Amino acid sequence: MQSGEGPLSDEQRLIQEAIDEVFSGQPDESCDPLTELLAKAFVGYTLVRELHRGGQGVIYLAIQHSTKRRVAIKVMHEGPFAGARDKARFEREVEILASLNHPNIVAVHDSGEAAGHFYYVMDYIPGQPLDAYIASEPRSVDALLKLFGTICQAVNAAHMRGVIHRDLKPSNILIDAEGQPHVVDFGLAKVMSADASGDGSPRTVTGQFVGSLPWASPEQAAGMPDQIDTRTDVYSLGVVLYQMLTERFPYEVVGNMRDVLENILKAAPARPSTVRRQINDEVETIVLKCLSKERVRRYQSAGDLAQDVHRYLTGAPIQAKRDSGLYLTKKLITRYRMPVAVGVVILIAGVVLMIWLGLVSSQLRISNEQLTEQTIQAQLEADKAKAVEEFLVKLFTSVDPAWGLGRDVRVVQILDTATQRVGEEFEEQLEVQATLRQAFGRSYFALGVSDKAEPQLRRAIQLQEQVLGEAHQQTLDTKQSLAVLLRNDGRYKEAARLYRQAIDGMLVLHGTDSPKPYRRMMNLARLEELTDPDQADETYQQALQGLERTLEPDHRDVNICKSHYGLFLLQRDQLDEAKPMLQDSLAYFEKKYGVDHAVTAISRYKIARLLAALGENQEATSAYEQAIAGLEKAKGVDHPDTLATRDRYARFLSSIDQKDLALETWQQIVELASEKGLSDRVLGVYQMHLGRALKELNRLDEAEPVLEQAVAALVSGRGVDDEVTIEALRQIVGLYDAMNETQRANPYRAMLKRAGNQNISGDDG
Amino acid sequence: MNNDQDQLDEQLLERARTGDREAISTLLAKHGVVVRQRIEHDISSRWRSVLSVDDVLQQTYAEAFVSIGQLKATTAVSFIAWLTSLAKRNLIDAVRMLDAQKRGGDRQKIEPNSQASYAALLDLVSATLATPSRVVAGKEATDALSKAIAKLPEAYRVVIQQYDLEGQSIEDVAEKLGKSLGATYMLRGRAHRMLAGVMGAQSNFFSQAP
Missing domain, CATH: 1.10.10.10 (Winged helix-like DNA-binding domain superfamily/Winged helix DNA-binding domain)
Known part of the structure; x- marks a missing residue:
């Protein structure tokens, strides 16, 4: 393998600088007679230093004179005295590497013989081995899987050329300065051949172990070379993935060789989630499938493995779990957050239409008997429905490569095609066209492509108003969808207008005795909290009255409305009005769901805030602690909701002068939030609160790095002109002023000034 | 730390003591961050404009490459302790000289190359x-x-x-x-x-x- 500089992290950069400082201009300590001999023998290259000394050869860093670029030269050990097998293996490696053209496999540029030594010249990868890279800083499971997926693709490229690496391990995977992996050292690779008489690889004798033991597959450990195929690499990749995720081996690989071989052959891998709890069921399934002792139960190639990793990262059902009906159902439930599963949305739309088709067909049967005019109409509808079904099925089958055509088609592309066609295909059938546009608009929205969703929804509303009327349920539903989109886009006024239209339509459609309009009204009130609090108050009152009138007093929706309205009143300092609302809803949730349910805990948190506002500090403390305990139990200690509640509690503690306890709480929050990998947007807030608390306690030296981190995270996560970022900037400027570090405060002061100006101009706009 | 990690660290330390740069780099990448945490609050705010944690660590890493032969550590914990002691000594060197400079310097006037x-x-x-x-x-x-x-x-x-x-x-x-x-x-x-x-x-x- 190679090794060299890789300024990928602070530590790596510093290490490289240290190496440059210590070894520049100095003879390499590892310089030996071979190096000196080769230094003269390589025409066109200048040897710089030895990079690595392995079992098969030595790798040097060299400069290629013609291109002035750095290259790595692998020189075979033994030179003129090398055995025939070693020579053949070396030549095989050169051939293999030359045949593989992949950005994540090291490329060979030249080969030959110098001073009796075989060598080849390859790309120099300035980076570090995968294990050092993983150890250099903590990374999220998804980030590791993304990297791993790229490694699998590289190995798959070799598999596609009939090459089995046979020695995949972290030290044979280099990570470059951009974080891209490069698979190196094909010295033990085997070439598969259709010709049964020879596999094209150097001969291996039955019983001879080839590879690196800790990453070896059971078939390697058993010394059965005839069973080595792509699945052998899959197994090694499984061990590598296990290490990447847990920094451990799946089983004991130290000790005497017999025990290690026994473990490889028989020991069940420890479940990765028991080592790192962020590893979920799906990731664990992928890892364990790679590590199946039986080859037939593993992924059949690195390509299959790469695909499943990709499926997981894009939210699609992984192949390894496809057998489970429950699993597929779970994925269906979360479909709106999962791009690929939008295909499922379309399937459901298709199914609904098929049901519709069935109904129409049944009408048709009746009509056939009666031979009325209705029969002809029904036939037309059935034809339309059939056309819709076919249209949807065509779309759906191309959405999911695993179920359909096996192509890697992006859902957005499918939707793009569909939206282009739908107008033409259903030019005369406007109602159908509207339904489809509504579905496409929602699908785009679910994929986060709001700019494409909006015109579809608008066109759908237009068509539905034209064909069905303004007060039709379908028209109202589409308006609701568009309102949600606009709300998310910050266009609150238009969103509120559409909500209001939808509610008015529902009042017409369902009358005032139905709870449906009032449920929507509650949503409208929550939106109006942001735009027009006075109007929100009125809307909440209407919604609550309507729900209380149309539902039983202990209905869930009545209490949800009370909970929302209560918090709103609390935030407006209308404590007396807020109190009964929040108490009623808490009593209801406690009775209905139990004390440890998340909804009950959130409701209790609101009560805690109320009590704090009323100055009942002891009761507030108790309520906060109960709420946090409930959330920890229901959602976990590091769930964002739990952390947000603890943050609010810390602020309360700080306000009642329990600053040390508040500080301790914030320290825990920041630690948990960092470990959880929460976004900069959220983590920055907690860091800012922690830094501010340290500053208030005059622990300025400790506050400094925390506030520095907070500002960096908030600028990155929220932008400079965000309200919270501005507060963090104020804090750090105040800190440096207090430390008489005016020079250090100045850049932040300038940012603060810019942010202030932007805000002013923003307000003006 | 688990047994596998202990074993790997021991192997790396063994290789490091022979001057294997890759092993030293791996150890530093893996454990340097702990040393960083230990010293980052040791630099007084008055020196932060002329001395950063990175400065201390870079010098410490350089010293580690040179002094690795003297390393007796066989476990990650003792390696970290050794590295921390190098870092603290470097920091003391710098602070002592910076202090002296701030006091007006105790450097004697000398003729260049004399x-x-x-x-x-x-x-x-x-x-x-x-x-x-x-x-x-x-x-x-x-x-x-x-x-x-x-x-x-x-x-x-x-x-x-x-x-x-x-x-x-x-x-x-x-x-x-x-x-x-x-x-x-x-x-x-x-x-x-x-x-x-x-x-x-x-x-x-x-x-x-x-």
Whole structure:
């Protein structure tokens, strides 16, 4: 393998600088007679230093004179005295590497013989081995899987050329300065051949172990070379993935060789989630499938493995779990957050239409008997429905490569095609066209492509108003969808207008005795909290009255409305009005769901805030602690909701002068939030609160790095002109002023000034 | 830490002690961050404009590459302790010199490249030798010193030549090296220790000492 500089992290950069400082201009300590001999023998290259000394050869860093670029030269050990097998293996490696053209496999540029030594010249990868890279800083499971997926693709490229690496391990995977992996050292690779008489690889004798033991597959450990195929690499990749995720081996690989071989052959891998709890069921399934002792139960190639990793990262059902009906159902439930599963949305739309088709067909049967005019109409509808079904099925089958055509088609592309066609295909059938546009608009929205969703929804509303009327349920539903989109886009006024239209339509459609309009009204009130609090108050009152009138007093929706309205009143300092609302809803949730349910805990948190506002500090403390305990139990200690509640509690503690306890709480929050990998947007807030608390306690030296981190995270996560970022900037400027570090405060002061100006101009706009 | 990790660390330490740069780099990448956490609050705010945690760590890593042969550690914990002690010593070097500079400096005026400058350097270096020896700044000693300096890595040669022997200001030397003042002071401290090591190996040099 190679090794060299890789300024990928602070530590790596510093290490490289240290190496440059210590070894520049100095003879390499590892310089030996071979190096000196080769230094003269390589025409066109200048040897710089030895990079690595392995079992098969030595790798040097060299400069290629013609291109002035750095290259790595692998020189075979033994030179003129090398055995025939070693020579053949070396030549095989050169051939293999030359045949593989992949950005994540090291490329060979030249080969030959110098001073009796075989060598080849390859790309120099300035980076570090995968294990050092993983150890250099903590990374999220998804980030590791993304990297791993790229490694699998590289190995798959070799598999596609009939090459089995046979020695995949972290030290044979280099990570470059951009974080891209490069698979190196094909010295033990085997070439598969259709010709049964020879596999094209150097001969291996039955019983001879080839590879690196800790990453070896059971078939390697058993010394059965005839069973080595792509699945052998899959197994090694499984061990590598296990290490990447847990920094451990799946089983004991130290000790005497017999025990290690026994473990490889028989020991069940420890479940990765028991080592790192962020590893979920799906990731664990992928890892364990790679590590199946039986080859037939593993992924059949690195390509299959790469695909499943990709499926997981894009939210699609992984192949390894496809057998489970429950699993597929779970994925269906979360479909709106999962791009690929939008295909499922379309399937459901298709199914609904098929049901519709069935109904129409049944009408048709009746009509056939009666031979009325209705029969002809029904036939037309059935034809339309059939056309819709076919249209949807065509779309759906191309959405999911695993179920359909096996192509890697992006859902957005499918939707793009569909939206282009739908107008033409259903030019005369406007109602159908509207339904489809509504579905496409929602699908785009679910994929986060709001700019494409909006015109579809608008066109759908237009068509539905034209064909069905303004007060039709379908028209109202589409308006609701568009309102949600606009709300998310910050266009609150238009969103509120559409909500209001939808509610008015529902009042017409369902009358005032139905709870449906009032449920929507509650949503409208929550939106109006942001735009027009006075109007929100009125809307909440209407919604609550309507729900209380149309539902039983202990209905869930009545209490949800009370909970929302209560918090709103609390935030407006209308404590007396807020109190009964929040108490009623808490009593209801406690009775209905139990004390440890998340909804009950959130409701209790609101009560805690109320009590704090009323100055009942002891009761507030108790309520906060109960709420946090409930959330920890229901959602976990590091769930964002739990952390947000603890943050609010810390602020309360700080306000009642329990600053040390508040500080301790914030320290825990920041630690948990960092470990959880929460976004900069959220983590920055907690860091800012922690830094501010340290500053208030005059622990300025400790506050400094925390506030520095907070500002960096908030600028990155929220932008400079965000309200919270501005507060963090104020804090750090105040800190440096207090430390008489005016020079250090100045850049932040300038940012603060810019942010202030932007805000002013923003307000003006 | 689990057994696998312990085993890997032990293997890396074993390789590191033989001077395997890759193993040293891996160990530093893996454990340097702990040292960073341990020293990041040790730098007083008054020095932060001229001395960063990165400066200290970079010098510490450089020293680790040079001094790895002396490492006795066989576990990650003792390696981290060793690395932390190097870091703290570098930090002390820098802070002591920065303090002295801020007080107006205790540097004596010397003629650049004069016998006196070599003598002053020898005094400094001999103070760090394992076997202290008072040195006469004769020509022989000066030659030996020059030879020893020539064996040092470039950055170390520069700081000794320009600061100790030519009497240039630390700011000028720092600028030429592209380092902060604190880092340059640390580099100088390390250069002296390394020079002492090189000269210590030259027993003939000391044969001339009284």
